[in-house]
Amino acid sequence: DARVTQTPRDKVTEMGQEVTMRCQPILGHNTVFWYRQTMKQGLELLAYFRNRAPLDDSGMPKDRFSAEMPDATLATLKIQPSEPRDSAVYFCASGPEGLARYNEQFFGPGTRLTVL
Amino acid sequence: DAKTTQPTSMDCAEGRAANLPCNHSTISGNEYVYWYRQIHSQGPQYIIHGLKNNETNEMASLIITEDRKSSTLILPHATLRDTAVYYCIVRVNNDMRFGAGTRLTVKP
Numbered sequence A: 001d002a003r004v005t006q007t008p009r010d011k012v013t014e015m016g017q018e019v020t021m022r023c024q025p026i027l028g029h030n031t032v033f034w035y036r037q038t039m040k041q042g043l044e045l046l047a048y049f050r051n052r053a054p055l056d057d058s059g060m061p062k063d064r065f066s067a068e069m070p071d072a073t074l075a076t077l078k079i080q081p082s083e084p085r086d087s088a089v090y091f092c093a094s095g096p097e098g099l100a101r102y103n104e105q106f107f108g109p110g111t112r113l114t115v116l
Numbered sequence B: 001d002a003k004t005t006q007p008t009s010m011d012c013a014e015g016r017a018a019n020l021p022c023n024h025s026t027i028s029g030n031e032y033v034y035w036y037r038q039i040h041s042q043g044p045q046y047i048i049h050g051l052k053n054n055e056t057n058e059m060a061s062l063i064i065t066e067d068r069k070s071s072t073l074i075l076p077h078a079t080l081r082d083t084a085v086y087y088c089i090v091r092v093n094n095d096m097r098f099g100a101g102t103r104l105t106v107k108p
Helices: none
Strands: A005-007 A010-013 A019-024 A031-038 A043-050 A053-056 A064-071 A076-078 A088-095 A111-115 B009-013 B018-023 B032-038 B045-050 B061-064 B070-075 B084-091 B102-107
Touching: A010 A019, A019 A088, A019 A111, A019 B032, A031 A076, A043 A064, A043 A076, A076 A088, B009 B018, B009 B084, B018 B032, B018 B084, B018 B102, B045 B061, B045 B070, B070 B084
Parallel strands: A010 A111, B009 B102
Antiparallel strands: A005 A019, A019 A076, A031 A043, A031 A088, A043 A053, A064 A076, A088 A111, B018 B070, B032 B045, B032 B084, B061 B070, B084 B102
């Protein structure tokens, strides 16, 4: 049963610290997405990649957030420095090759980030 | 992108059909209607999608009006495990924008 995996599942850190969240997309999927969910804003798309190239990161605060795909099996989302307002659940999702309009997105279990 | 309007919450009796409406009056011709749901503390889960025709799969049915300005997701026999937030999304590319969704509570 292929699934998107995310690590860590929970992260508590102090303001100013660097946070790295990792995602392993489903093998063979060529699109990867990062979302953030808060009670106030709901689910927000931060960035997405196709074939490891960033296609859109307009939803991501550029000054402190960065997203990369070092290889096809790993996507990372980094926050440096972290702030309390970054506290949220961060979801990674991946999708298969093909016309975008047909693509399902398969979501991981999320990383719950708390910045004190 | 077209926006969607959904009721904030709905209740449904276990075993009965759950009908979740969605308005998307500004949808354009090449935008698809997608439904996802999110069970508490989990990532969103794909349910179904369609363009013009009604669609059915093992999870649900999607009824799209002829003018495509609204749609209804039907869970034919709701169970307690169907309690979740249901999101209606219109999209033409990978830029999928989630709204607030409908919180469906299935009651025994």
